[in-house]
Amino acid sequence: TYQLIQGYDFLHLYQNNGVKLQMGGSDQWGNITTGTELIRRKAQGTAFALTVPLITKADGSKFGKSESGENYWLDKKKTSPYKFYQFWLNATDTDAERFIKFYTFLPKEEIEALIEEHKTAPHERKLQKKLAEEVTVWVHGREEFEKAVKASEILFGRSTADDLVSLDEEIFLEIFDGVPQKELAKTDVLGINIIELLTEKSEFLKSKSEATRELKGNSISVNKEKVDDQYSAVESDLIDGKFLLLQKGKKNYFIVKAI
DSSP, X not given: OHHHHHHHHHHHHHHHHOOOEEEEEGGGHHHHHXXXXXXXXXXXXXXXXEEEOOOBOTTSOBSSHHHHSOOXXXXXXXXOHHHHHHXXXXXXXXXXXXXXXXXXXXXXXXXXXXXXXXXXXXXXXXXXXXXHHHHHHHHHOHHXXXXXXXXXXXXXXXXXXXXXXXXXXXXXXXXXXXXXXXXXXXXXXXXSBHHHIIIXXXXXXXXHHXXXXXXXXXXXXXXXXXXXXXXXXXXXXXXXTTEEEEEETTTEEXXXXXX
8 A cells, every 4th residue: 555655646646746756775776667557548648666775784774763762863853963963973883884974975095095094993982073074064063062072971971070061951951861850949959068968958868878989989070070078068069050960970970950
């Protein structure tokens, strides 16, 4: 039925809009040629099909919501520049080598040099970084690309507290998507004892003894800055004027929203 509907759609476009060419991935060849045949028989006309090899990922799967559960859009209202950048940055080595040829305008010689350089030090992910930069700048501009890079550095711990505080709410919440949150009055956040914030106020840690132990072990950070004094008061700047990021160890995060 799908094939028949797509064929009729082509016929309708041919008769009403003068459309003579339908383009698509190679998996659409049968659907498109159904349309060209229908146009020949019903309208005694001539129409054309043009397909290109389907772009697949290293595992053979194609892009699309049906495969991955999530689409990546050019419109930043549907896919933020940060997520868009992360998509290309997280490409496998095999995919990055193919995608940089498809989706950038870099000269062939530069691409070949990048591929060879990547092979000698794949852990540096230079190929993925260049791919992500080129495509993100092309689609969203240099400024949005630089914001995405800063956000990525914050997530992986290669940034300063000042970088974190300068983030806007949208990017901050995207970086720490899924991290538990609690709303507190500003008077219950700023100026109070760090142990009180970690336990009674936020309930991030279960007890004062746990908070004391983690502080002595240098495991606690507030807005990416280490705190080891159990008697200190919280004086950090709020992220975008409303958030405080608590952290235990490397991966255990908690967000306090001051209202």
